[in-house]
Amino acid sequence: TQLLEQSPQFLSIQEGENLTVYCNSSSVFSSLQWYRQEPGEGPVLLVTVVTGGEVKKLKRLTFQFGDARKDSSLHITAAQPGDTGLYLCAGDSGTYKYIFGTGTRLKVLA
């Protein structure tokens, strides 16, 4: 069974701080996605990474796919209250079926 462990599980920080969320697995993924989910809503796709070592930036968010394609990280610079939410990574082992990580609940305090 493929498992995607995210750390930390919970994170509460002040506005303006930086943070990094990690997504780790012992399995290799052909692609990996990051989502943000608000309470009572479906996940919203932030980015898809497919190449080992790939780095993608989305405004203040930086995503990195590990060289071995087993792990990924999400770095947020100067966090804002609007960044509050549940961050989920999801990996595809090549079957186009995504397995979700355990989730990281972020709260940014004004």
Added chain:
Amino acid sequence: GAVVSQHPSWVICKSGTSVKIECRSLDFQATTMFWYRQFPKQSLMLMATSNEGSKATYEQGVEKDKFLINHASLTLSTLTVTSAHPEDSSFYICSARAPPGQGSYEQYFGPGTRLTVT
């Protein structure tokens, strides 16, 4: 583009009754749709993969006779929770994947359906 809708957005039913949840891709054709459930403060757990015109593939531990999935067209998949019990109360989310040639293999999520069984 790439909008997925779900209906209803929330439903309350009595124990023992059945509930049908619809998932529609509004502006693209989806040969494959996925059904997930999410308990409070937890991540999404894949229940089954729904393929248009064929039987759904269920994940280990998911009862196929309890969670009936029908993918009758390229834009609609339905999940029926049969003989619902309070432990089936959850947030059910579907996603749809565009077929090859229509952009990517990314999946697009619906807004979810909150089911409460009393």
